[in-house]
Amino acid sequence: MTTAVPAVRNAVRTWLEKYEAGDTVLVAVSGGADSLALAHALSVESKEFVITVMGVTVDHQLQENSAVQAEKVKEQLKEFGLECIIKKVVVDVKDGLEASARKARYEALQEVAKEKNAVAVFLGHTRDDQAETVLLGLARGSGTRSLSGMAHHNGLYVRPLLEITREQNEQYCDEMKLQYWNDPHNENPEFSRVRVRNEAMPVLEKSIGPGIAEALARSSHQLRDDADALDHWAKREEMHLDLSDLDCAHLETLPRAIRTRLIRAAIYAAGAPAGMVSWEHVSAVEALITAWSGQGALNLPGGVKVERISGRLSLSQHRP
Numbered sequence: 001m002t003t004a005v006p007a008v009r010n011a012v013r014t015w016l017e018k019y020e021a022g023d024t025v026l027v028a029v030s031g032g033a034d035s036l037a038l039a040h041a042l043s044v045e046s047k048e049f050v051i052t053v054m055g056v057t058v059d060h061q062l063q064e065n066s067a068v069q070a071e072k073v074k075e076q077l078k079e080f081g082l083e084c085i086i087k088k089v090v091v092d093v094k095d096g097l098e099a100s101a102r103k104a105r106y107e108a109l110q111e112v113a114k115e116k117n118a119v120a121v122f123l124g125h126t127r128d129d130q131a132e133t134v135l136l137g138l139a140r141g142s143g144t145r146s147l148s149g150m151a152h153h154n155g156l157y158v159r160p161l162l163e164i165t166r167e168q169n170e171q172y173c174d175e176m177k178l179q180y181w182n183d184p185h186n187e188n189p190e191f192s193r194v195r196v197r198n199e200a201m202p203v204l205e206k207s208i209g210p211g212i213a214e215a216l217a218r219s220s221h222q223l224r225d226d227a228d229a230l231d232h233w234a235k236r237e238e239m240h241l242d243l244s245d246l247d248c249a250h251l252e253t254l255p256r257a258i259r260t261r262l263i264r265a266a267i268y269a270a271g272a273p274a275g276m277v278s279w280e281h282v283s284a285v286e287a288l289i290t291a292w293s294g295q296g297a298l299n300l301p302g303g304v305k306v307e308r309i310s311g312r313l314s315l316s317q318h319r320p
Helices: 004-016 033-049 066-080 097-115 127-139 166-175 192-207 212-238 248-253 256-269 279-290
Strands: 024-028 052-059 083-088 120-122 245-247 298-300 304-309 312-317
Touching: 004 033, 004 120, 004 166, 024 033, 024 097, 033 052, 033 066, 033 166, 052 066, 052 097, 066 083, 083 097, 097 120, 127 166, 127 192, 127 212, 192 212, 212 256, 245 248, 248 256, 248 279, 248 312, 256 279, 256 312, 279 298, 279 304, 279 312
Parallel strands: 024 052, 024 120, 052 083
Antiparallel strands: 245 312, 298 304, 304 312
């Protein structure tokens, strides 16, 4: 026996302790080692806390035998004593297959959580997933929030296995005699995460040395603390400001990390669609504050117009 079983169960137990007897929680299960180990550990540890655990497997209908795999997961969870809901979704591919499937999956989980009045949805993301997320964020030139990776707890979602490795979950399944599924998509090089996992990470381990995944995950926790502190500072500033009419002199006295957060918040408050404000947009607006030389108005996503007038930054809806 390895230390995998107690490690996984202790990680799960720590989070179950935060809920109350009679609560219902969901666990998302694909049938892979990570989610299967998580579901099994929840089925064992939840009994003491009198918490109801229900499984959800999302059938994306992207593979020929996806319905068969979903039924297999349902039968596996039945052996653990867990009810499992199969949720079929239609993936509307708008932002690439990977991102579109993720969007459909989370929407399905939220729908089931609402139907079952669940207080949490447990997800099987691991330390390896965290490291890959940080590396992807770094490659894309993302900010501190993106580099901070996935949170252990974010609204409805709980990720208790972020200190557990993929290898430990496989050991858990082997020791508990659980037959886990290897998703073919996990080997598809069309997905950026697969390329990071199968190509980039091994090269880093070989060229720099072992422990890269652990170091990246550790860095993500530190960056999350920093991002949380900066967000809190920016929110306190925001409480005393009119985001549609900002004093440029005051903004220039603030650290850039705070100023850019306020600019982003102001653009969204003026009507920009969620997720549509890029770093380039924020930088262009910041130039009106810190590199003023008479620039004209900026037209941003969602019809947001930004211009500097008499030392103040004015944000409004531009109506042609």
